[in-house]
Amino acid sequence: MDWQVAHGCVVDPDGGIRSASLWDHSDAYPWPGGDLDLATPLLPALSQRATTTQEPAWTTELTGELPEGWALAAKRAGLVSGAAIPIITDDGVGAVLEFLDDHPIHLDDDFVSLFHEVGRQLGSVVERERHLAELDAISDELRRSNLELERFAYIASHDLQEPLRKIVGFSQLLTRRHADALDDEAAEYLDYVVDGAKRLQDLIQDLLHYSRAGRDDLDLEPLELTDLVDDVLADLSMAVDDAAATIDVGDLPQVAGDRSKLTALLNNLVANALKFRGDGPPHISISGHRAEDGWEIAVEDDGIGIDPAQHERVFEVFSRLHTREAYPGTGIGLAVCRRIVERHGGRLWVEPGHDGGSVFRFTLPTVDAATSAHEPEETTR
Amino acid sequence: MTPKPVEILLVDDDPADLRLTREMLSQSKVRNRIRSAADGAEALAYLRRAEGFEDAVRPDVILLDLNMPGMGGHEFLQEMKTDRRLSSIPVVVVTTSDEEADIAESYALHANAYVTKPIDLDQFARIVRAIEDFWFQVVKLPGDIPDEG
Numbered sequence: 006m007d008w009q010v011a012h013g014c015v016v017d018p019d020g021g022i023r024s025a026s027l028w029d030h031s032d033a034y035p036w037p038g039g040d041l042d043l044a045t046p047l048l049p050a051l052s053q054r055a056t057t058t059q060e061p062a063w064t065t066e067l068t069g070e071l072p073e074g075w076a077l078a079a080k081r082a083g084l085v086s087g088a089a090i091p092i093i094t095d096d097g098v099g100a101v102l103e104f105l106d107d108h109p110i111h112l113d114d115d116f117v118s119l120f121h122e123v124g125r126q127l128g129s130v131v132e133r134e135r136h137l138a139e140l141d142a143i144s145d146e147l148r149r150s151n152l153e154l155e156r157f158a159y160i161a162s163h164d165l166q167e168p169l170r171k172i173v174g175f176s177q178l179l180t181r182r183h184a185d186a187l188d189d190e191a192a193e194y195l196d197y198v199v200d201g202a203k204r205l206q207d208l209i210q211d212l213l214h215y216s217r218a219g220r221d222d223l224d225l226e227p228l229e230l231t232d233l234v235d236d237v238l239a240d241l242s243m244a245v246d247d248a249a250a251t252i253d254v255g256d257l258p259q260v261a262g263d264r265s266k267l268t269a270l271l272n273n274l275v276a277n278a279l280k281f282r283g284d285g286p287p288h289i290s291i292s293g294h295r296a297e298d299g300w301e302i303a304v305e306d307d308g309i310g311i312d313p314a315q316h317e318r319v320f321e322v323f324s325r326l327h328t329r330e331a332y333p334g335t336g337i338g339l340a341v342c343r344r345i346v347e348r349h350g351g352r353l354w355v356e357p358g359h360d361g362g363s364v365f366r367f368t369l370p371t372v373d374a375a376t377s378a379h380e381p382e383e384t385t386r
Numbered sequence: 387m388t389p390k391p392v393e394i395l396l397v398d399d400d401p402a403d404l405r406l407t408r409e410m411l412s413q414s415k416v417r418n419r420i421r422s423a424a425d426g427a428e429a430l431a432y433l434r435r436a437e438g439f440e441d442a443v444r445p446d447v448i449l450l451d452l453n454m455p456g457m458g459g460h461e462f463l464q465e466m467k468t469d470r471r472l473s474s475i476p477v478v479v480v481t482t483s484d485e486e487a488d489i490a491e492s493y494a495l496h497a498n499a500y501v502t503k504p505i506d507l508d509q510f511a512r513i514v515r516a517i518e519d520f521w522f523q524v525v526k527l528p529g530d531i532p533d534e535g
Binding site: 158159163164166167169170171173174175177178181202203206 | 400402403406409452453481482483485503505506507508510
């Protein structure tokens with residue numbers, strides 16, 4: 006059997022069948038299909054049946070099946086039989102192939118099951134193509150949104166700060182150079198202008214840190230957490246001395262991480278423990294132990310603590326539980342911390358401490374786990 | 387004998403920014419003369435004494451903003467640091483951006499220093515002072531070397 010005319014149709018998710026404008030016909034049978042505008046199937050009833058039953062359907066009485074006008078063309082071309090073969094994907098029939106022939110055809114069981122199988126195979130090809138196209142669309146979308154993020158970060162780091170510098174700079178020039186011309190009230194107002202603009206700059210800077218914590222590439226290496234904590238404590242030594250804080254550092258593991266990101270994380274947690282201290286000299290302990298899914302590190306303080314109802318809120322961007330007068334800051338620190346931990350494949354959460362303070366806990370993968378996950382080529386050497 | 391004033395070329399498109407920087411430099415203990423160009427192209431025309439800039443004085447140091455309409459700071463660096471006659475003039479990038487990419491790109495294009503402008507005027511004054519101390523007093527600049535001709 007050789008088909009004189011073939012026509013491809015697409016089945017839409019709502020079950021509607023439309024022409025895909027795919028035609029194929031033998032040279033001996035000049036067929037106007039490709040030139041004529043046909044939106045519907047060539048064999049509407051047969052294609053509908055093939056779609057519903059998911060089985061090939063055919064006829065040897067072609068005339069009644071064709072749309073008006075096409076019957077004549079078929080008759081002139083001597084076409085007498087037609088068949089509709091469903092292409093089956095995971096979501097049902099995704100397409101129908103229609104064939105016309107100049108011999109009366111009869112499809113026997115073998116032929117039907119052969120076509121059925123061909124339809125399935127074609128269907129999986131169609132499926133795969135469709136998924137690839139979807140993946141392509143998603144990764145295009147991701148690329149675009151990443152570019153937009155980078156653009157945003159640049160705007161935040163430059164364009165938004167430029168006008169702020171001007172507001173602050175000239176307000177300060179006024180108060181410095183023209184103090185004589187200003188009364189106390191005017192000077193006070195200018196102080197508020199400067200204060201507001203500086204605050205806005207802090208917010209922009211912090212948003213930028215937050216966005217960077219999510220988008221910068223991680224530079225993973227084996228790190229001794231003890232060394233990182235030493236660096237952080239040296240960096241915070243003035244605040245530690247000011248608060249007369251005692252800091253216990255227990256045994257800490259080696260982890261796989263990004264040095265600057267994990268340093269920022271520890272710095273933030275320890276600085277918070279110092280900042281939100283109680284009335285007496287604070288006592289802070291940093292410890293680690295092996296957990297089910299890697300290492301778990303705890304930074305515990307005996308400070309003012311956090312209402313358990315607020316335990317999740319503290320990780321939101323710009324969330325603050327206290328006034329700026331009581332505790333300065335924008336409220337981004339813990340949101341950045343959570344991003345850093347999550348980028349490393351861990352979790353960060355807070356629990357009430359033993360002495361009324363808070364314990365911040367985070368998990369990090371072990372060096373082995375991180376190495377095998379990130380550098381599979383290492384194992385082949 | 388009074389030493390000749392330090393010649394500074396400010397490249398910045400923003401009049402308010404230029405003004406602030408001029409204000410800060412005007413308090414300098416080192417005598418200086420300030421010229422300005424609104425973008426990279428104008429700065430190059432000035433440096434090359436192109437038409438309209440026949441009387442241009444070769445600057446001892448250039449303070450360069452990055453974000454400018456037309457020829458921006460990076461393109462200016464690219465152009466100027468590959469010009470044998472101009473490449474020896476030290477360029478200090480002074481900008482609001484603290485994006486790592488901007489910093490890396492500037493040094494890759496042979497900027498001599500990169501400074502982020504702080505928002506606070508007093509901090510900015512300190513930074514301008516530090517630039518003066520280092521570039522006008524500590525280092526020897528190519529122009530200081532006596533001609534051996």
